[in-house]
Amino acid sequence: MQPSLKTLFPNFSTELIATIEENGSAQDFKAGTVLMRTGQYIKNTVLITKGKIKIYREGEDGGEFLMYYLQPGQACAISMICTAKSEKSQIMAKVVEDVSVMMIPLQMMDKWMMEHRSWYEFVIETYRSRFEEVLEVVDNIAFRSMDERLEFYLKRHSDSCGCSEVNLSHQEIATELNTSREVVSRLLKKMEQRGLVKLNRNQIELLKFNH
Amino acid sequence: MQPSLKTLFPNFSTELIATIEENGSAQDFKAGTVLMRTGQYIKNTVLITKGKIKIYREGEDGGEFLMYYLQPGQACAISMICTAKSEKSQIMAKVVEDVSVMMIPLQMMDKWMMEHRSWYEFVIETYRSRFEEVLEVVDNIAFRSMDERLEFYLKRHSDSCGCSEVNLSHQEIATELNTSREVVSRLLKKMEQRGLVKLNRNQIELLKFNH
DNA sequence: AACCTTCTGTGATAAATGTTACTGTAGATT
DNA sequence: AATCTACAGTAACATTTATCACAGAAGGTT
Numbered sequence: 120m121q122p123s124l125k126t127l128f129p130n131f132s133t134e135l136i137a138t139i140e141e142n143g144s145a146q147d148f149k150a151g152t153v154l155m156r157t158g159q160y161i162k163n164t165v166l167i168t169k170g171k172i173k174i175y176r177e178g179e180d181g182g183e184f185l186m187y188y189l190q191p192g193q194a195c196a197i198s199m200i201c202t203a204k205s206e207k208s209q210i211m212a213k214v215v216e217d218v219s220v221m222m223i224p225l226q227m228m229d230k231w232m233m234e235h236r237s238w239y240e241f242v243i244e245t246y247r248s249r250f251e252e253v254l255e256v257v258d259n260i261a262f263r264s265m266d267e268r269l270e271f272y273l274k275r276h277s278d279s280c281g282c283s284e285v286n287l288s289h290q291e292i293a294t295e296l297n298t299s300r301e302v303v304s305r306l307l308k309k310m311e312q313r314g315l316v317k318l319n320r321n322q323i324e325l326l327k328f329n330h
Numbered sequence: 331m332q333p334s335l336k337t338l339f340p341n342f343s344t345e346l347i348a349t350i351e352e353n354g355s356a357q358d359f360k361a362g363t364v365l366m367r368t369g370q371y372i373k374n375t376v377l378i379t380k381g382k383i384k385i386y387r388e389g390e391d392g393g394e395f396l397m398y399y400l401q402p403g404q405a406c407a408i409s410m411i412c413t414a415k416s417e418k419s420q421i422m423a424k425v426v427e428d429v430s431v432m433m434i435p436l437q438m439m440d441k442w443m444m445e446h447r448s449w450y451e452f453v454i455e456t457y458r459s460r461f462e463e464v465l466e467v468v469d470n471i472a473f474r475s476m477d478e479r480l481e482f483y484l485k486r487h488s489d490s491c492g493c494s495e496v497n498l499s500h501q502e503i504a505t506e507l508n509t510s511r512e513v514v515s516r517l518l519k520k521m522e523q524r525g526l527v528k529l530n531r532n533q534i535e536l537l538k539f540n541h
Numbered sequence: 542a543a544c545c546t547t548c549t550g551t552g553a554t555a556a557a558t559g560t561t562a563c564t565g566t567a568g569a570t571t
Numbered sequence: 572a573a574t575c576t577a578c579a580g581t582a583a584c585a586t587t588t589a590t591c592a593c594a595g596a597a598g599g600t601t
Contacts, residue, residue: 176465176468176469176472178469178472178473179473180473182472182473184468184469184472184473186465186468196461197461200454200457200458200461201458206458209461209462209465210465232443232450233444239443243411246411246457246461247411247412247417249461250407250408250411250420250457250460250461250464251420253461253464253465253468254387254397254420254421254464256468257387257395257397257464257467257468257471258387258389258395260468260471260472261387261389261393261395261471261508262389262390262391262393262395262508264557264558265557265558266557288577288578288579289578289579290577290578290579297472297473298558298559299558299559299560300578300579301558301559301560301561301579301580301581302557302558302559304578304579304580304581305558305580305581307579308579308580308581318579320566320567320568320577320578320579321577321578475587475588476587476588499547499548499549500548500549501547501548501549509588509589510588510589510590511548511549512549512550512551512588512589512590512591513587513588513589515548515549515550515551516550516551518549519549519550519551529549531547531548531549531596531597531598532547532548532597542601543600543601544599544600544601545598545599545600545601546597546598546599546600547596547597547598547599548595548596548597548598549594549595549596549597550593550594550595550596551592551593551594551595552591552592552593552594553590553591553592554589554590554591554592555588555589555590555591556587556588556589556590557586557587557588557589558585558586558587558588559584559585559586559587560583560584560585560586561582561583561584561585562581562582562583562584563580563581563582563583564579564580564581564582565578565579565580565581566577566578566579566580567576567577567578567579568575568576568577568578569574569575569576569577570573570574570575570576571572571573571574571575
């Protein structure tokens with residue numbers, strides 16, 4: 120049994136929850152599914168109730184660049200922004216861990232903004248926090264070198280899962296940072312020598328990441 | 331005599347314009363003024379009626395990184411997002427050309443969102459277009475090399491001023507792209523050899539930028 | 542004109558990152 | 572056990588960008 124909407128979105132009013140359950144459609148997607156492509160028109164706003172979605176930017180040459188993850192209790196800011204005018208998506212969204220979502224038709228957006236204070240606040244807060252997150256991403260690529268970005272990436276991962284092991288191959292990390300596996304391997308090895316991590320197959324244990 | 335609010339913000343309703351004139355305070359700032367610093371609390375939303383403001387991110391070492399410019403008829407998205415909860419600014423805002431602005435106390439934000447449809451739409455559209463712009467910035471630093479970023483930068487400049495001359499020194503460009511002057515000089519020289527630009531002192535003429 | 546300041550050009554060199562190529566290893570498959 | 576495949580390590584080299592050092596040019600000031 121999954122947690123209820125009320126648990127996942129504690130700030131939503133009771134009436135709003137009821138409205139969502141009435142108008143939204145609950146759907147499941149398997150890991151690997153691409154929910155949204157660059158250039159596609161957006162028809163729904165998405166609330167995540169289970170699993171994990173990766174939001175990333177795709178380069179012309181097919182390269183990826185991770186923006187952020189969406190997790191239960193969160194919503195896709197892009198879809199909220201774009202739906203207002205049924206704009207094209209500027210990003211890719213791919214399911215990383217099997218998800219359950221609430222799809223909310225875009226017509227509801229404007230209506231609820233006016234009718235439900237808690238929806239309005241949620242939308243604004245979603246905009247704000249994502250904008251902030253993207254600014255942090257800009258910081259990282261604009262001002263920091265690869266080794267710092269890698270550290271930041273690992274930290275973010277362990278924060279999000281709450282544990283100190285990151286279960287990813289070097290290749291996967293390289294893809295999300297838009298660099299090559301060799302570079303990631305090299306840098307991780309240096310970090311291991313500095314005692315920051317312990318490297319296993321498909322796993323990186325973070326050791327001294329608490330400051 | 332400056333253009334009226336009605337001209338600059340054609341989508342605003344007549345009542346909204348009246349409300350803005352009643353509650354906002356018109357202010358002027360000289361070029362060079364820093365209107366907002368990273369970490370400062372935001373108390374106002376800003377509508378630009380004249381001039382140009384640069385929104386950029388500041389690195390720990392003092393490096394800059396241009397996000398976008400604000401021009402007449404536009405508003406600061408960050409201030410709109412943050413005001414909702416009187417959050418801290420994540421960016422720097424510096425006046426590039428003497429500006430006139432309408433300062434709107436943050437308390438108005440939520441109120442107007444509910445009362446004025448045209449304000450609501452303006453805010454959403456502001457969010458959307460800035461988010462998009464920032465995503466494009468991410469693209470540039472994540473996927474492109476310096477020469478492409480420089481071309482993009484010049485193009486954006488000439489688009490914004492409507493002319494084909496960019497009146498900036500190499501040093502200024504370097505600062506905004508967070509690189510060094512020498513790199514900019516070298517790349518510009520190559521572009522000149524390719525016939526893309528003509529270089530003068532404090533000025534770059536764009537030649538073949540129309541495709 | 543003589544001087545000064547800012548801007549521009551360019552070579553030499555260093556550092557970071559990307560690329561190629563190859564080796565070894567762990568775990569899965571047969 | 573033999574084999575296969577994905578993952579990881581690493582050396583050598585190429586490319587890009589950053590840094591240092593210096594020279595010359597443009598324009599303003601005296």
